[in-house]
Each structure stands twice: as structure tokens, then as C-alpha cells.
Amino acid sequence: MARTTGSDGGRTEAAVREAAVSLIARQGYEAMSMRQLAAEVGVQAAALYRYFPTKEELLFTIMREHMEGLGEAWQKARPAGPDPRERLSAYVRNHIAFHIKRRHATHVSNMELRSLSPDRLTQILRMRTAYEKELRAILRDGAEAGVFSIEDTGLTAMALIQMMTGVIVWFRPGERLSVAEVTATYLSMTMRLVGATTHTGEERDVHEHAQLRS
Amino acid sequence: MARTTGSDGGRTEAAVREAAVSLIARQGYEAMSMRQLAAEVGVQAAALYRYFPTKEELLFTIMREHMEGLGEAWQKARPAGPDPRERLSAYVRNHIAFHIKRRHATHVSNMELRSLSPDRLTQILRMRTAYEKELRAILRDGAEAGVFSIEDTGLTAMALIQMMTGVIVWFRPGERLSVAEVTATYLSMTMRLVGATTHTGEERDVHEHAQLRS
DNA sequence: GAATTAATTGAACGTTTGTTTTATTATGGC
DNA sequence: GCCATAATAAAACAAACGTTCAATTAATTC
Structure with missing residues (x-):
């Protein structure tokens, strides 16, 4: 429901970047959904918007x-x-x-x-x-x-x-x-x-x- | 509301093909919507499904x-x-x-x-x-x-x-x-x-x- | 000219989309 | 141990998506 134990902004942002590169390379930018990316990182979609505005x-x-x-x-x-x-x-x-x-x-x-x-x-x-x-x-x-x-x-x-x-x-x-x-x-x-x-x-x-x- | 004057299946299908090639090449397959393709051809989206099932x-x-x-x-x-x-x-x-x-x-x-x-x-x-x-x-x-x-x-x-x-x-x-x-x-x-x-x-x-x- | 077939519309379906808002919890400094 | 803040969850938003369905009209056949 809120901040999880061991959560760290720096680590999360890096994980988002890496997962995004991999997902976009394999499926394409349009085909990758923010929810899918979030799931790959192990986080809710809304959390992504803390690091990237769009x-x-x-x-x-x-x-x-x-x-x-x-x-x-x-x-x-x-x-x-x-x-x-x-x-x-x-x-x-x-x-x-x-x-x-x-x-x-x-x-x-x-x-x-x-x-x-x-x-x-x-x-x-x-x-x-x-x-x-x-x-x-x-x-x-x-x-x-x-x-x-x-x-x-x-x-x-x-x-x-x-x-x-x-x-x-x-x-x-x-x-x-x-x-x-x-x-x-x-x-x-x-x-x-x-x-x-x-x-x-x-x-x-x-x-x-x-x-x-x- | 229905069949339009001068409509021809063969011509429409060819037009759909051509418009689709151009649109997909420019924007990508995922980014092209069926409605956008239909508009380019000058037809409603539902009409496309007469020629291509998906x-x-x-x-x-x-x-x-x-x-x-x-x-x-x-x-x-x-x-x-x-x-x-x-x-x-x-x-x-x-x-x-x-x-x-x-x-x-x-x-x-x-x-x-x-x-x-x-x-x-x-x-x-x-x-x-x-x-x-x-x-x-x-x-x-x-x-x-x-x-x-x-x-x-x-x-x-x-x-x-x-x-x-x-x-x-x-x-x-x-x-x-x-x-x-x-x-x-x-x-x-x-x-x-x-x-x-x-x-x-x-x-x-x-x-x-x-x-x-x- | 009636019957049949081909071509299309318009509205609707349920999903999924990117994004926003609000609430809630963990962490680090004092 | 309190307080500010950083990090997240959960729910909700309107819009757009691919696709289906029933209705309707043009063209063709006889």
C-alpha cells in the first residue's frame, strides 16, 4: 500500500532503465506497456512516474x-x-x-x-x-x-x-x-x-x- | 449508413494495402490504428474487416x-x-x-x-x-x-x-x-x-x- | 422489376492504454 | 523517538484500442 522495505530510488531507476531497454528492444516501444515494464521491475506502474515524467x-x-x-x-x-x-x-x-x-x-x-x-x-x-x-x-x-x-x-x-x-x-x-x-x-x-x-x-x-x- | 455508390471491393482492398504499407512504414505497426488506416482509405474501420480478418x-x-x-x-x-x-x-x-x-x-x-x-x-x-x-x-x-x-x-x-x-x-x-x-x-x-x-x-x-x- | 449478393455504415463491446491523485509506509537526520 | 521526506501502492480517469453486430443501401442477376 505504500513504501516497501528496502526500497531505494537509485536502484529502482537503474532497474527501470535496464528493463525498459530490454523490453523495448524485444517488443518495440509502442508494444511495451508501462504496466508490463513495472511488473518486470517488480513495482506498480505509478512508481515509474517518480523517475520519468512520461x-x-x-x-x-x-x-x-x-x-x-x-x-x-x-x-x-x-x-x-x-x-x-x-x-x-x-x-x-x-x-x-x-x-x-x-x-x-x-x-x-x-x-x-x-x-x-x-x-x-x-x-x-x-x-x-x-x-x-x-x-x-x-x-x-x-x-x-x-x-x-x-x-x-x-x-x-x-x-x-x-x-x-x-x-x-x-x-x-x-x-x-x-x-x-x-x-x-x-x-x-x-x-x-x-x-x-x-x-x-x-x-x-x-x-x-x-x-x-x- | 450502408453501401456507398461506386464502391468496389477490389479497389478498396488495394487501397487498404497501399495505405497500410505507407502508414506502417512511417509510424510503425503498433502505432497505426485501424481507425486511422480506415480514415486514410476514406472508409469506416469496420469495412477493413471485410478484407483482412485481423x-x-x-x-x-x-x-x-x-x-x-x-x-x-x-x-x-x-x-x-x-x-x-x-x-x-x-x-x-x-x-x-x-x-x-x-x-x-x-x-x-x-x-x-x-x-x-x-x-x-x-x-x-x-x-x-x-x-x-x-x-x-x-x-x-x-x-x-x-x-x-x-x-x-x-x-x-x-x-x-x-x-x-x-x-x-x-x-x-x-x-x-x-x-x-x-x-x-x-x-x-x-x-x-x-x-x-x-x-x-x-x-x-x-x-x-x-x-x-x- | 424482384431477388440476391456485395459493400459499407454506425453503434457498441470489453480491454487496455498512459497518466494522475490520494493515501500510506519506510527511511535518514536530529 | 520524532519529523520531514522519499518511495511506493491502490484506485481511478478518460481516451483509445481491435473487433463484432445488425442494419442499410448499391450493384448484379435473372
């Missing part, structure tokens, strides 16, 4: 923090040097690692954009654009330096991001491939796709790799 | 016909010859053309799978798997023939499909690039990604293209 605000919070996390992860992973190949390599590694680790939140951030109000949508898209801009800059620098061979920077950036983010659709930890194997293969596919020169040689050629699997 | 059956019909259409389009576009490069090229061309032409239906088929009942989901996934299997076969044949250089066939197939299907996320007809330009660029990115040998030469090398845009 359902949409909850969705927005999840998305904003995911995008912020992605940006911060890249800031930490970004190499100091100017070599476009190293920078691209770091970008791919970071992107795949982050998206596999935060699979559910990524799903939410990519699939539920249409449930945001226009101004909140704009905020999230702005963050996404800033992140993608980093990749375009790397591709442009590499093309100008002659280490990449790229027809259209914007189009290549989109293709790479779709390809890398797509990992979360089929990748399941503990199945056929490890994160390291997937990352290695995606890295070599990326380097070929942008026509990267090898580090040592002078001629433009593809990265050659042993045929590991068929 | 909301989910409507969704399933849209998805099934989209997947059937994709399969049929590929059967028509598939080349007779055995050359893996030609077959891959045809696959890419067909995939991009079909997905750009049926952008909304593709969106629905990719995003609303979780709203299907388990057995309907299985049916759709079976169709999708069959279509993707064709790509894997091309890649495997190419790798065995030595015209492609591929680390992992399954992983490469998924990467390519994610990359190509991603076109519908950002492509808008009449903007910077034409369908032909986009297709050409994606074709060359694909050929590099699989390490395709050039048609004429003997050496393994990347397709070289003039730098059209930055």
Missing part, C-alpha cells in the same frame, strides 16, 4: 545516453596520429565493440526514432550525424592522401556504417564466431571496400588474407 | 507479398551463365533496384517482424533465408573458382545485404544521386569487398574507378 521521456533518455556513450567511447578510442588507415581501423573496432556490447540499446536507438517528438528526434539525429561525420572525415583525409580509393565519401560512409551496425542483427555471443574473429573479418572487408593501400607496400592493392573459413 | 493478418499479407516479389524479381534477373562476377553483379543490381522501388514495404518487412506470431514469423524468415542463400552460393562459387577472395562466406553475405538494404534508410529519389549512380558505386564497393578479379586481367586486384565525387 513514457516518451523514458525512451528519449535511453537513446540520448546511448548516443552520448557512443561518442565518448570514440573520443577515448580515437588515435592521436594522423594516419587514415589507423584512424579507420580504430573507428571500425570501436563501432563494432560498442554495438555488440550494447546490442539492445542500439536496437532501440535505431528502430524507435519515429516514436520521438520532432524536437527530440532532432536532438538524437544531431548526435548521430556528429558521430558519422568523424567517419566521413577519415575517409576524406585518406582519399586526399592517396591511401584510400573512394568514389563518394558520403555514400561510402553510409555503406560502412550500415554494414558494421548490421552485426547486431545476426551476431549472438557464444555462437560460431567470437567478437575478435568478427571484428577482424569486418576490418579486412572495410579496408578492401575503401581500397586501402597496404601499410608496407607502395602499390595500391587489396589486403590479402588467408582463407580461414568457406 | 490487423496482424494484414501485416502478414503485406510482408509475404513483398518477400514473394523479391524472390520473383531475382528469378527473372538471374543470369543464365555461371560466371560468379556476373551473377553477383546481377544480384546487387536487382537488390538495390527492388528495395529502392519498394522502400516502404521493405521497411515494414524488416522492422515489424516482431509483431508477427511465431509461425507467421517462421514463414517470412524462411523466405528471407532462401533469398540470402542465393547470395551465399554465388560467393562460395566465386571463392572456389578463385575469382573472389573471401574470408567467411556467411559473414560476407550478411555484410553485403546489410550494406545494400541500408540504401533505403538514406536514399531519397531526386536528391543528390540518381539510382543509377548509387547502383554503380555500390557495385564497385561490392566487387572490392569480395576481392573480385577484374574481368580481363589475370592478376588479383581491385576494380579501379575514376574519382567522381569527394
Whole structure:
């Protein structure tokens, strides 16, 4: 009927966040009811409104923090040097690692954009654009330096991001491939796709790799 | 209060289908109400149930016909010859053309799978798997023939499909690039990604293209 | 032109939705 | 041990949901 023994605002809010990410990722934002979310947390629906004023605000919070996390992860992973190949390599590694680790939140951030109000949508898209801009800059620098061979920077950036983010659709930890194997293969596919020169040689050629699997 | 002048079952059903594809693509299946759909068609909600017994059956019909259409389009576009490069090229061309032409239906088929009942989901996934299997076969044949250089066939197939299907996320007809330009660029990115040998030469090398845009 | 069938309306059904309000209890500081 | 406040329950709200039903009219058949 009222406050329960051992209740703690901080813990409850964290539990709500986690449960919401999982539920929205699996069923979709519209399909998840506040009562269902509350039940998952082990609380009454009304209690949720102590932490999030509306359902949409909850969705927005999840998305904003995911995008912020992605940006911060890249800031930490970004190499100091100017070599476009190293920078691209770091970008791919970071992107795949982050998206596999935060699979559910990524799903939410990519699939539920249409449930945001226009101004909140704009905020999230702005963050996404800033992140993608980093990749375009790397591709442009590499093309100008002659280490990449790229027809259209914007189009290549989109293709790479779709390809890398797509990992979360089929990748399941503990199945056929490890994160390291997937990352290695995606890295070599990326380097070929942008026509990267090898580090040592002078001629433009593809990265050659042993045929590991068929 | 009853049948309206000029009403025709065939026309109404088609109108419902089209309006549903557009509405679901823009707002999502759960967010679209039957009343809203009916209003878009210019009819009362009850009239919809003459053509589709439930909301989910409507969704399933849209998805099934989209997947059937994709399969049929590929059967028509598939080349007779055995050359893996030609077959891959045809696959890419067909995939991009079909997905750009049926952008909304593709969106629905990719995003609303979780709203299907388990057995309907299985049916759709079976169709999708069959279509993707064709790509894997091309890649495997190419790798065995030595015209492609591929680390992992399954992983490469998924990467390519994610990359190509991603076109519908950002492509808008009449903007910077034409369908032909986009297709050409994606074709060359694909050929590099699989390490395709050039048609004429003997050496393994990347397709070289003039730098059209930055 | 009567009989039949096809197409649709309008009203209603019971549920469920997001959210608000009010009351009640546990906790932490003094 | 009291007091303020943080955390929750329980009940209620109006609105919207998918769907059903009976009535009604247009088109078709003969």
C-alpha cells in the first residue's frame, strides 16, 4: 500500500532503465506497456512516474545516453596520429565493440526514432550525424592522401556504417564466431571496400588474407 | 449508413494495402490504428474487416507479398551463365533496384517482424533465408573458382545485404544521386569487398574507378 | 422489376492504454 | 523517538484500442 522495505530510488531507476531497454528492444516501444515494464521491475506502474515524467521521456533518455556513450567511447578510442588507415581501423573496432556490447540499446536507438517528438528526434539525429561525420572525415583525409580509393565519401560512409551496425542483427555471443574473429573479418572487408593501400607496400592493392573459413 | 455508390471491393482492398504499407512504414505497426488506416482509405474501420480478418493478418499479407516479389524479381534477373562476377553483379543490381522501388514495404518487412506470431514469423524468415542463400552460393562459387577472395562466406553475405538494404534508410529519389549512380558505386564497393578479379586481367586486384565525387 | 449478393455504415463491446491523485509506509537526520 | 521526506501502492480517469453486430443501401442477376 505504500513504501516497501528496502526500497531505494537509485536502484529502482537503474532497474527501470535496464528493463525498459530490454523490453523495448524485444517488443518495440509502442508494444511495451508501462504496466508490463513495472511488473518486470517488480513495482506498480505509478512508481515509474517518480523517475520519468512520461513514457516518451523514458525512451528519449535511453537513446540520448546511448548516443552520448557512443561518442565518448570514440573520443577515448580515437588515435592521436594522423594516419587514415589507423584512424579507420580504430573507428571500425570501436563501432563494432560498442554495438555488440550494447546490442539492445542500439536496437532501440535505431528502430524507435519515429516514436520521438520532432524536437527530440532532432536532438538524437544531431548526435548521430556528429558521430558519422568523424567517419566521413577519415575517409576524406585518406582519399586526399592517396591511401584510400573512394568514389563518394558520403555514400561510402553510409555503406560502412550500415554494414558494421548490421552485426547486431545476426551476431549472438557464444555462437560460431567470437567478437575478435568478427571484428577482424569486418576490418579486412572495410579496408578492401575503401581500397586501402597496404601499410608496407607502395602499390595500391587489396589486403590479402588467408582463407580461414568457406 | 450502408453501401456507398461506386464502391468496389477490389479497389478498396488495394487501397487498404497501399495505405497500410505507407502508414506502417512511417509510424510503425503498433502505432497505426485501424481507425486511422480506415480514415486514410476514406472508409469506416469496420469495412477493413471485410478484407483482412485481423490487423496482424494484414501485416502478414503485406510482408509475404513483398518477400514473394523479391524472390520473383531475382528469378527473372538471374543470369543464365555461371560466371560468379556476373551473377553477383546481377544480384546487387536487382537488390538495390527492388528495395529502392519498394522502400516502404521493405521497411515494414524488416522492422515489424516482431509483431508477427511465431509461425507467421517462421514463414517470412524462411523466405528471407532462401533469398540470402542465393547470395551465399554465388560467393562460395566465386571463392572456389578463385575469382573472389573471401574470408567467411556467411559473414560476407550478411555484410553485403546489410550494406545494400541500408540504401533505403538514406536514399531519397531526386536528391543528390540518381539510382543509377548509387547502383554503380555500390557495385564497385561490392566487387572490392569480395576481392573480385577484374574481368580481363589475370592478376588479383581491385576494380579501379575514376574519382567522381569527394 | 424482384431477388440476391456485395459493400459499407454506425453503434457498441470489453480491454487496455498512459497518466494522475490520494493515501500510506519506510527511511535518514536530529 | 520524532519529523520531514522519499518511495511506493491502490484506485481511478478518460481516451483509445481491435473487433463484432445488425442494419442499410448499391450493384448484379435473372
